[in-house]
Amino acid sequence: MFCDQCGRTLPDSARFCAGCGHAMEAPAAPVPVPPVQPIAQPVPSPTQPASPQPVAPATSAGASLIDFSERIHDPAFARYLKNSKRWSYIFSLILFAVAVIGFPIYGQKSGEIAMPQSLYYGIGIGGMFVVIAFFTNLSRSRDSTWDGVVVDKKVSKQVRRDEDSSFSTTTWIYETRVKRDSGKITKYRQQNNDTIYNYFQIGDRVRHHKGFSVYEKYDKSRDIHLFCIACAKKVEVSVDRCPRCKCPILK
Numbered sequence: 001m002f003c004d005q006c007g008r009t010l011p012d013s014a015r016f017c018a019g020c021g022h023a024m025e026a027p028a029a030p031v032p033v034p035p036v037q038p039i040a041q042p043v044p045s046p047t048q049p050a051s052p053q054p055v056a057p058a059t060s061a062g063a064s065l066i067d068f069s070e071r072i073h074d075p076a077f078a079r080y081l082k083n084s085k086r087w088s089y090i091f092s093l094i095l096f097a098v099a100v101i102g103f104p105i106y107g108q109k110s111g112e113i114a115m116p117q118s119l120y121y122g123i124g125i126g127g128m129f130v131v132i133a134f135f136t137n138l139s140r141s142r143d144s145t146w147d148g149v150v151v152d153k154k155v156s157k158q159v160r161r162d163e164d165s166s167f168s169t170t171t172w173i174y175e176t177r178v179k180r181d182s183g184k185i186t187k188y189r190q191q192n193n194d195t196i197y198n199y200f201q202i203g204d205r206v207r208h209h210k211g212f213s214v215y216e217k218y219d220k221s222r223d224i225h226l227f228c229i230a231c232a233k234k235v236e237v238s239v240d241r242c243p244r245c246k247c248p249i250l251k
Contacts, residue, residue, distance in 0.1 A: 065220035065237070068207050069250035072216075072229075076247045080230045081211045085137045092133035096126030143210045148186065150204045152177040153197065176200050178208075178215065188215070195234060196227060216250045226251060 107118030
């Protein structure tokens with residue numbers, strides 16, 4: 001410290017200045033600093049276990065593909081059947097008109113068939129198309145919905161040879177056999193197309209919907225493609241409506 005009178009440097013414990021004899025004031029006692037007390041933390045009270053919250057059952061994308069679909073009741077299917085019936089009659093009448101007009105013209109120009117025989121030929125062949133359309137629609141109207149199980153699959157080859165030449169035609173027949181719950185065996189056949197044949201496996205439970213030819217599979221959870229039962233178009237499982245006929249995909 002320093003002397004207040006002469007400015008001499010003195011030790012901190014000096015009571016008088018060694019230079020001028022001035023009495024030095026006693027240094028102030030240090031103010032005791034109270035020890036810092038730790039802030040008391042609140043003792044956490046035991047918490048009650050949270051009540052369990054209801055958890056929705058886990059579902060997978062495949063779980064919704066097990067069962068026969070309720071989408072079959074969509075009005076689009078009824079419209080498709082109605083339009084198919086109408087267009088089958090329209091197409092058969094067009095073929096009837098072509099045959100009735102075409103055969104007499106052909107007979108007259110070729111000289112092979114005279115009138116009225118050429119007209120009769122045209123009426124007979126054209127009428128055959130109308131009859132086919134009639135019985136096809138009658139069969140659809142008498143059809144019913146039924147369930148069954150795929151019990152067998154067969155592939156056969158048919159070779160047809162032209163008698164006048166060495167030319168031959170080979171046709172592959174892909175057949176899927178389904179045993180109805182009633183016990184009757186129904187055969188689904190396709191020529192030179194194994195797409196639907198490969199889709200169904202022996203043991204698959206299927207449903208035939210009235211008026212349609214493609215079966216609906218009960219368990220579609222492992223499939224990456226499905227088929228439109230109306231027009232038989234193959235689509236990815238994520239597709240909701242057939243891009244061709246606009247009917248819902250059954251899933």
